[in-house]
Amino acid sequence: MSCKFFNAKEWKEVVEKxxxxxxIVHCDEVRISHFENINLDRSMILCLPKTSENxxxxxxxxxRSENGRxxxxxxxxxxxxDSSYQGLHCTESKIAFLRKDVVKTxxxxxxxxxxxxxxxDVELFELPSANELTKPRVSGSVSIDLKENILPxxxxxxxxxxxxxxxxxxxxxxxxxxxxxxxxxxxxKSGRRAVTTLHHIEILEKNFPQNxxxxxxxxxxxxxxxxxxxxxxxxxxxxxxxxxxxxEEWTCFVKExxxxxxxxxxxxxxxxxxxxxSGLIFPSRVYVDTTFNLTDAYVTLILGETNSFQTKxxxxxxxxxxxxxxxxxxxxxxxxxxxxCLKEVVEPYLIDKKVPCVMMxxxxxxxxxxxxxxxxVVRCDWHILRGLSLKHRQKAAKQACRVLFGYxxxxxxxxxxxxxxxxxxxxxxxxxxxxxxxxxxxxxxxxDASLIQHSLVFQVGKEQEVADDDVYCNS
Numbered sequence: 001m002s003c004k005f006f007n008a009k010e011w012k013e014v015v016e017k018x019x020x021x022x023x024i025v026h027c028d029e030v031r032i033s034h035f036e037n038i039n040l041d042r043s044m045i046l047c048l049p050k051t052s053e054n055x056x057x058x059x060x061x062x063x064r065s066e067n068g069r070x071x072x073x074x075x076x077x078x079x080x081x082d083s084s085y086q087g088l089h090c091t092e093s094k095i096a097f098l099r100k101d102v103v104k105t106x107x108x109x110x111x112x113x114x115x116x117x118x119x120x121d122v123e124l125f126e127l128p129s130a131n132e133l134t135k136p137r138v139s140g141s142v143s144i145d146l147k148e149n150i151l152p153x154x155x156x157x158x159x160x161x162x163x164x165x166x167x168x169x170x171x172x173x174x175x176x177x178x179x180x181x182x183x184x185x186x187x188x189k190s191g192r193r194a195v196t197t198l199h200h201i202e203i204l205e206k207n208f209p210q211n212x213x214x215x216x217x218x219x220x221x222x223x224x225x226x227x228x229x230x231x232x233x234x235x236x237x238x239x240x241x242x243x244x245x246x247x248e249e250w251t252c253f254v255k256e257x258x259x260x261x262x263x264x265x266x267x268x269x270x271x272x273x274x275x276x277x278s279g280l281i282f283p284s285r286v287y288v289d290t291t292f293n294l295t296d297a298y299v300t301l302i303l304g305e306t307n308s309f310q311t312k313x314x315x316x317x318x319x320x321x322x323x324x325x326x327x328x329x330x331x332x333x334x335x336x337x338x339x340x341c342l343k344e345v346v347e348p349y350l351i352d353k354k355v356p357c358v359m360m361x362x363x364x365x366x367x368x369x370x371x372x373x374x375x376x377v378v379r380c381d382w383h384i385l386r387g388l389s390l391k392h393r394q395k396a397a398k399q400a401c402r403v404l405f406g407y408x409x410x411x412x413x414x415x416x417x418x419x420x421x422x423x424x425x426x427x428x429x430x431x432x433x434x435x436x437x438x439x440x441x442x443x444x445x446x447x448d449a450s451l452i453q454h455s456l457v458f459q460v461g462k463e464q465e466v467a468d469d470d471v472y473c474n475s
Contacts, residue, residue, distance in 0.1 A: 003042050003118045005089050005101045008078040014045060014114060015080060015105050030058035032127060039125050043118035050111040055088055055102055059133035064093035078103060097121045135171040138178065142168055152184040153292035161195065166219055183390045195296050198222055213337055225334040227341045229323040236320060237304030238349035241284040247354040250281060258423050282356040283307040283317040288369050289361065300325040300338065302369065332365040339372035346373065362387060381405065388442060396439040403434045
């Protein structure tokens with residue numbers, strides 16, 4: 001058999017041979033075992049079924065860089081039976097005498113790929129070990145799983161370890177290539193510090209059987225959720241929550257003010273701020289957030305705000321932990337388990353009391369905590385701004401920040417943003433004014449995100465008076 005690149009005539013002879021011809025090996029993929037006798041025969045021909053790859057994977061490396069110059073396969077065109085076909089001439093990057101040429105043909109409406117391997121000189125070919133072969137290309141469902149489930153909120157090292165646990169044959173370089181262009185991958189040295197194993201879960205099960213749920217899924221991946229509640233903290237938090245009568249009175253006040261004219265509304269809010277100069281009516285908010293880079297697990301924390309303890313210098317209410325959840329996945333199942341545990345512990349202490357609101361980011365799965373506490377969801381302002389920065393770049397987000405939260409002008413006059421809107425009509429009016437002041441994509445998000453939910457019913461933060469136009473900042 002020829003130990004050189006085939007020409008068009010030789011390729012024609014190859015493709016016209018019968019399937020049972022012993023000189024051609026028909027297979028689904030190239031395996032290293034095919035090269036066991038190449039030192040005796042000096043060449044071989046493989047025939048693969050239809051493939052989308054111009055150069056089918058075989059574990060060898062056919063490209064390299066040398067002295068700043070890229071050396072890669074050379075494309076060739078062949079004329080076979082009045083049809084034009086594209087082929088490749090390849091030279092192995094580390095074994096220069098191992099070569100192959102490839103041609104993809106269509107005969108009798110069936111696409112096939114022929115590979116001709118040969119040794120160009122008399123040197124002996126040594127089979128490489130598994131560690132010396134390159135990894136197969138990452139594509140299809142594996143690529144989707146890596147991008148959507150494994151890489152987000154993890155370092156590439158953590159993603160590589162999890163991919164190995166799931167049985168994926170990928171390299172660190174392939175993981176790094178997949179993270180390109182993604183903003184949700186952790187970069188730097190803030191990666192995981194511990195790996196959760198089945199042994200760890202079994203220890204938790206032995207000591208806290210009621211707080212744990214786990215199983216091994218069909219991908220042989222450990223799925224778990226572990227809950228820890230702090231009942232003392234819950235008692236302290238619920239003790240400072242408003243009773244239902246106080247909360248109902250506040251709700252009625254808001255509805256009355258909403259129907260007033262702008263001047264009456266200004267006066268009523270000004271009077272209310274005399275008794276609550278911070279602008280915070282009920283310092284009993286619940287905070288829910290998920291942290292990603294403490295271990296290989298997700299950690300969801302629930303914090304409660306209480307006016308029973310205050311920061312000495314600023315006088316602000318302190319927050320205390322109510323519980324946490326260690327979980328392997330971000331899906332709602334784990335959060336529902338945590339929310340049910342929270343409800344069971346909190347309910348006895350919330351008789352005739354009300355949790356004003358639950359603050360969280362935009363993760364839909366976290367809404368179960370507000371449902372468990374029979375409370376309202378308020379989007380966290382910081383997470384909104386950070387989300388805009390990641391999605392639409394920092395410059396556009398910084399510009400939108402003034403529009404959303406307001407700002408002081410040169411005369412120290414406070415200009416209210418969209419989040420300072422008290423009524424839906426006021427929100428719509430302000431929305432039209434800012435249309436040309438922000439990025440068009442962010443304006444579309446303003447319209448779709450129903451930001452009117454950030455009314456003064458639950459608004460916190462700056463001390464402010466709200467009117468239709470300009471207001472003064474009292475701080």
